Amino acid sequence: MNLHVIGTGSKGNAYIIQNDDEALLIECGVKFSESLKALNFNTRKVAGMLISHSHLDHCKHVKDVIKAGIDVFCLKETSDTFGISNHRINHVLPGKTFMVGSFKVAAFDLKHDVPCLGFIVEHSSTGRFCFITDSYYCEYKLPAMNNMIVEANYCDTILKARLDAGEEPSFLRDRVIRSHMSLQTCKQLLQANDLKNVFNIVLIHLSDRNSHALRFQKEIKDLTAKKVTVAENGTVIAFGKTPF
Ligand SMILES: [Zn+2]
Numbered sequence: 001m002n003l004h005v006i007g008t009g010s011k012g013n014a015y016i017i018q019n020d021d022e023a024l025l026i027e028c029g030v031k032f033s034e035s036l037k038a039l040n041f042n043t044r045k046v047a048g049m050l051i052s053h054s055h056l057d058h059c060k061h062v063k064d065v066i067k068a069g070i071d072v073f074c075l076k077e078t079s080d081t082f083g084i085s086n087h088r089i090n091h092v093l094p095g096k097t098f099m100v101g102s103f104k105v106a107a108f109d110l111k112h113d114v115p116c117l118g119f120i121v122e123h124s125s126t127g128r129f130c131f132i133t134d135s136y137y138c139e140y141k142l143p144a145m146n147n148m149i150v151e152a153n154y155c156d157t158i159l160k161a162r163l164d165a166g167e168e169p170s171f172l173r174d175r176v177i178r179s180h181m182s183l184q185t186c187k188q189l190l191q192a193n194d195l196k197n198v199f200n201i202v203l204i205h206l207s208d209r210n211s212h213a214l215r216f217q218k219e220i221k222d223l224t225a226k227k228v229t230v231a232e233n234g235t236v237i238a239f240g241k242t243p244f
């Protein structure tokens with residue numbers, strides 16, 4: 001399988017895990033036509049879409065997804081916020097496991113400023129992977145992963161320097177640290193988990209102002225000795241169980 005990053009960050013998120021026969025979509029904060037292009041307009045192979053939470057950079061285009069006949073899996077709070085009830089909407093409870101086509105998905109609570117889900121997904125081609133974004137912390141120890149998609153939104157020292165220079169108002173700083181994952185917390189999360197079988201670490205949702213992609217990539221690579229990719233709009237990477 002491949003991971004396609006259609007969009008990442010506060011301007012809009014959309015991710016596709018796909019091969020020729022199957023696809024799992026995560027988030028629809030980018031115009032759905034962009035995802036359709038990456039799918040070669042083949043919506044028949046789409047098993048469904050996972051949505052983490054109700055912020056527009058993650059779910060703005062959900063009506064178009066439903067119109068395309070795609071099942072959506074999200075919290076009730078999320079669909080209540082976007083005001084849609086439709087037979088395509090499937091409500092997910094944290095701690096529960098469910099099937100989306102042949103993708104086995106477990107949802108768990110994250111720590112954001114609105115209810116937000118992380119996902120652990122298992123599929124015979126990708127192995128087990130996690131999707132964790134918009135969370136200032138992850139309190140769970142994850143089962144052994146083959147691939148990881150994790151937020152690294154900002155760096156403590158960059159944020160502090162910008163605050164000291166008067167470039168970042170303190171209320172924005174306060175919001176960021178209570179809703180997004182720092183590079184430092186991302187490192188702790190990785191260190192707290194068994195990375196032995198991890199093939200890819202993909203860093204997502206970097207802040208435009210308070211991050212540094214190359215440095216984040218290097219620091220996580222130095223820490224983990226794994227293949228680390230900083231997701232950008234348009235990134236496509238092999239997303240299998242092994243490098244071979
Ligand atoms: Zn976001």
Ligand SMILES: [Zn+2]
Binds near residue numbers: 053112
């Ligand atoms: Zn958010």
